[in-house]
Amino acid sequence: MPHLSSSDLLAAYGWDEAFADAFSPYEAEGLSPARIVRVDRGGCEAVTAAGTVRAGLATDSGPDPTRLPCTGDWAALEPGELPVIRALLPRRTAFLRSASSKRSDGQVLAANVDHAVVAVPLAHELRLARLERMLSLAWASGAQPVVVLTKADLVEDPVVLGHLLADTEAAAPGVPVLAVSSSTGQGVEALRAVVAGGTTVLLGPSGAGKSTLTNTLLGEAAQQVNAIRDSDGKGRHTTTTRDLLPLPGGGVLIDTPGLRGVALWDAEEGLGQVFAEIEALAAGCRFDDCAHESEPGCAVRDAVESGELPYRRLDSYRKLLRENRRIAMRTDARLRAEQRKHWKQREAEAAEGRERKGR
Numbered sequence: 001m002p003h004l005s006s007s008d009l010l011a012a013y014g015w016d017e018a019f020a021d022a023f024s025p026y027e028a029e030g031l032s033p034a035r036i037v038r039v040d041r042g043g044c045e046a047v048t049a050a051g052t053v054r055a056g057l058a059t060d061s062g063p064d065p066t067r068l069p070c071t072g073d074w075a076a077l078e079p080g081e082l083p084v085i086r087a088l089l090p091r092r093t094a095f096l097r098s099a100s101s102k103r104s105d106g107q108v109l110a111a112n113v114d115h116a117v118v119a120v121p122l123a124h125e126l127r128l129a130r131l132e133r134m135l136s137l138a139w140a141s142g143a144q145p146v147v148v149l150t151k152a153d154l155v156e157d158p159v160v161l162g163h164l165l166a167d168t169e170a171a172a173p174g175v176p177v178l179a180v181s182s183s184t185g186q187g188v189e190a191l192r193a194v195v196a197g198g199t200t201v202l203l204g205p206s207g208a209g210k211s212t213l214t215n216t217l218l219g220e221a222a223q224q225v226n227a228i229r230d231s232d233g234k235g236r237h238t239t240t241t242r243d244l245l246p247l248p249g250g251g252v253l254i255d256t257p258g259l260r261g262v263a264l265w266d267a268e269e270g271l272g273q274v275f276a277e278i279e280a281l282a283a284g285c286r287f288d289d290c291a292h293e294s295e296p297g298c299a300v301r302d303a304v305e306s307g308e309l310p311y312r313r314l315d316s317y318r319k320l321l322r323e324n325r326r327i328a329m330r331t332d333a334r335l336r337a338e339q340r341k342h343w344k345q346r347e348a349e350a351a352e353g354r355e356r357k358g359r
């Protein structure tokens with residue numbers, strides 16, 4: 001995006017009236033708005049109205065790693081030789097790191113994502129359980145999920161494509177489903193319209209066609225991005241960054257390493273939306289806490305027996321629920337340990353202070 005004026009630049013990165021409102025108290029303090037592109041050990045990279053800058057981090061986040069700045073955050077920046085992040089605007093949505101990765105901290109992978117586009121390749125048999133898992137994560141983040149069936153050109157028979165669309169829709173209540181091909185351009189305009197407002201992430205397994213789709217959405221801007229990717233990554237003061245990509249038709253794409261293959265993380269509230277019809281049926285179970293296993297008067301199992309609910313859906317729901325409970329338990333233990341460490345440190349500091357005063 002070479003010819004943008006400064007206010008256009010922030011808008012191209014997703015700045016809107018609601019963020020401007022949230023920012024107004026900081027404006028009064030002489031701070032300026034910036035969107036965080038990437039956080040690394042030395043600080044972070046942020047887009048400001050004047051372009052991309054490096055900035056230091058000065059937020060005291062305490063023991064909670066989710067309060068550290070992350071890609072997609074809007075921040076209040078104190079200008080200077082080395083600008084410093086003074087505060088973060090409240091997040092609209094947040095994607096949390098999977099606990100199945102080696103580091104089990106609930107770190108935020110991306111913030112302020114409006115649309116979570118889940119790419120499902122049509123080249124293979126539909127992997128609906130994997131889709132349901134990604135959808136629950138997407139719902140839990142607060143973003144609106146959208147399913148994109150990629151490589152639609154590989155399914156020549158429109159009747160077959162119709163069935164695949166119907167199966168996907170049944171696994172994704174409340175979620176728009178689009179068939180898209182980067183090769184033929186089918187469905188690309190419809191996807192462009194979806195992502196034109198706000199910030200989007202592309203999720204999905206390796207080989208689903210996410211990079212190809214990103215390049216399709218970027219159009220000519222893709223060459224610029226790829227050039228930056230190929231260099232040593234020191235593309236300072238460029239307005240196109242690798243992790244936050246303004247799209248020519250409007251909207252921003254977040255393409256941050258680690259987010260693409262995300263697993264489930266604290267997504268239990270998302271499950272209710274992915275399996276909306278099961279939760280609705282559960283209202284008819286005799287027991288409020290029915291696990292739909294062997295309890296008497298279970299309306300969910302009745303629906304499976306009558307053929308109203310496919311067994312595959314119930315099985316998938318139970319597995320995700322169990323997986324989530326395990327992850328949540330591990331997180332609780334870790335958070336408690338960290339909290340203890342934090343308070344011990346505080347106590348030690350306080351004791352040291354008393355000692356010094358006493359001298």
Ligand SMILES: Nc1nc2c(ncn2[C@@H]2O[C@H](COP(=O)(O)OP(=O)(O)OP(=O)(O)O)[C@@H](O)[C@H]2O)c(=O)[nH]1
Pocket residue numbers: 150151152153154180181182183184204205206207208209210211212213260
């Ligand atoms: N036929 C067809 N092939 C496609 C389409 N989109 C992508 N492909 C091919 O699918 C393969 C994987 O595409 P990528 O875009 O690299 O997939 P990805 O999801 O980015 O994969 P990772 O980078 O591993 O996460 C490549 O060989 C692409 O050429 C499409 O619309 N139609």
Ligand SMILES: [Zn+2]
Pocket residue numbers: 282285286290291292293295297298299300301
């Ligand atoms: Zn039940």
